[in-house]
Amino acid sequence: MPHKIKVLFRHRSMEMGGVERVLLDLLENLPRDLFDITFFLTIDQGELRKSIPKDIELITLQKGREDMSANKLLRTLQLIKRNLILSFYRNNPKILYRRIIKKDFDLEIAPTYAEFENILSSPLSSRKIAWFHTDVGYDPDQKRVLSRINALKKFDWVIFGSKQTRDVITDLYQIEYPKSSIIYNSIKIDDVKIKALEFPVHYDTHPVFSSMGRLHSRKNYHTLMNVHKKLLDEGFSHSIAVIGGGAEMENLKKQAKELNVENTFLLLDSQINPYPYIKNSDYFVLPSESESYPLTIGEVMGLNIPIVSTNVGGIPEMIEHDFDGYLVEPDEKSIYEGMKLFLTNTNLTEKYKKNMVHSVEKFDNEKIYNQVTSVFQKQYKLKG
Template sequence: MHQKIKVLFRHRSMEMGGVERVLLDLLENLPRDIFDITLLLTIYQGELRTEIPADIQLISIQKGREDMSKNPILRNLQLLKRSFTLWFYRKFPKALYKRFLNQHFDVEVAPGYSDFDPVLDSPIKSKKIGWFHTDVSYDPDQERVMGRINALQKFDWTIFGSRQTREVIKDLYNITYPKSSVIYNAIKIEEVRIKAEEFPVQYDLHPVFSSMGRLHSRKNYHTLMKIHRRLLDEGFSHSIAVIGGGGEMENLKNQAKELDVEKTFLLLDSQINPYPYIKNSDYFVLPSESESYPLTIGEVMGLNIPIISTNVGGIPEMIDHNIDGYLVSPDETAIYEGMKLFLSNPEMVSKMKSNMEKAVEKFDNQKIYDEVTAVFVSQHQTK
């Protein structure tokens, strides 16, 4: 019997997000007869932490906020202790590996840019693989961009989440990655369809545009809200339901109050199962300024909900414009025109829904798992 390849995934925590969903999918589907998999979480925190497959060896460095004291003084002391502990292990990675791992790994994986330094600083002689899902052209912080681009060059192999993610680095910075490949994220359409039927959702005002994403400024929900107000003022009755939590929540709540759209621009926060909210909407809108290859697009296509999306990142690799979705520039006027078209042209939307039924055949998950397996195996063999 051949010896299994020992793989270590490093990640910060399991809050609801695209990288976390990709990570969970890989943990669930990579072949167990080839790999012995360990997940090291910096913090055991987040809505998705309970979804980690039971046969994965799970190690966490510190406990999450969910498991801390409700007493504010004790809680602050626990957070202070946690910060110091994590600082210490960042400074002395050998101590971290000796305390929590104390074993050899053949391959270490950073599934997102927040995991680059922990994997690259690893004291063991493993093959290091970095995953990159981010469109660097929309980040104004050039120091941060160059830090990530340079870190990617230090990995033994880099996996990019879309062609555009890799090509934009070459176009803007003339930097190439000969030791890399493009592997799309797997999209679990059948699973999404089942989850979408788990409970009923009723909206007070149709038609409804649903949307899903972390509430960050680059997701552009502040702009979407302005467009919503503008369309209402022009007599286009509709509502918008945004599924997702994050740092922009308070700003968006305040903006909704200022624009008097609190009853029609619904901020639904993070949901463990967001799919019934999407399934029971009429359209889906993704207003982001930057994306890589968002799982959400394929999932929504699987639910047969017509999509308006900004033409950024790897999205045009997923949507054929005006055939199985509608692509617009990531600016207020273009998104407004697209939404207005959906609200006023039911024939076009109906045709799109029909085309979408065949479009989901684009997403071949087994091919993706085979490609990831091939990368891990080939890197192990070149040691």
């Protein structure tokens, strides 16, 4: 029987997010006859932890908030203890591998920049592979950017989530990555179509623009809310439903109250199944200042919902402007003009719906799994 390539993926926790969904997809679909996969989850936490495939070995270091005491004092003590343990093992990777991981691996994978340091400090003689999904052009913290893009050079291979993600580093910093490839994230359109029918969703005010993303300032929902208010004031009745949780939730709630749009700018928080909310909307809007290759765009195209999106990151590699969607700049004026166009021009949105039916053919998942498999096999051969 041929030797299976032993692969270790490392990740912090499984809260709902794009990277976590990409990671789960890889864990599910990489061929088991070629790979023996282990997943090291630092904290057993997050909505998606129950979705980890049962046939891979799971190693966890600390329990998540969900499994901690309901007593506030006890919980605080548990969190302090957890942080001390995490800090100890982060600073002592040899002890972590000896006591907790206890296995040797051919390949070690960092699915996000948060794991770069952990993988690079591994004591194993494995080949080390990084995934990078971040558009560095929108990060004002130069020190942080340089630390990430320099860390990438230390890996044996880097997989970029879009062409733009790699190109922008070359354009801004004149840094090239000869040991790298571009592999798009797979998009499960058939699964999304099934999930979208799981339960009914009714909105009070149509037309509805849905949106989905983590509530982070660079996702630009504060700007979207200003646009929403402006359109309402001009007599364009509509509502916006935002699916996602995150650090900006309280700020956005406060802003909605100040603008008096709490009934029409709906903050729906994270949803295990967001697709019925999208399917029952009329349009989709993505206002982000930065993205890489967002799964959501392909999923929404699969549900045949017309999209107005900012022209950032790898999005123009997914949407052909004014053919199967409409691209705008990530500022208030451009987003306003794009949304107003959707609210006033049904012929346009019908054209996008018609063209999207064929556009989804560009998302070929088998090709993606084959590309990842090929990179892993080549790196294993180089390990010798």
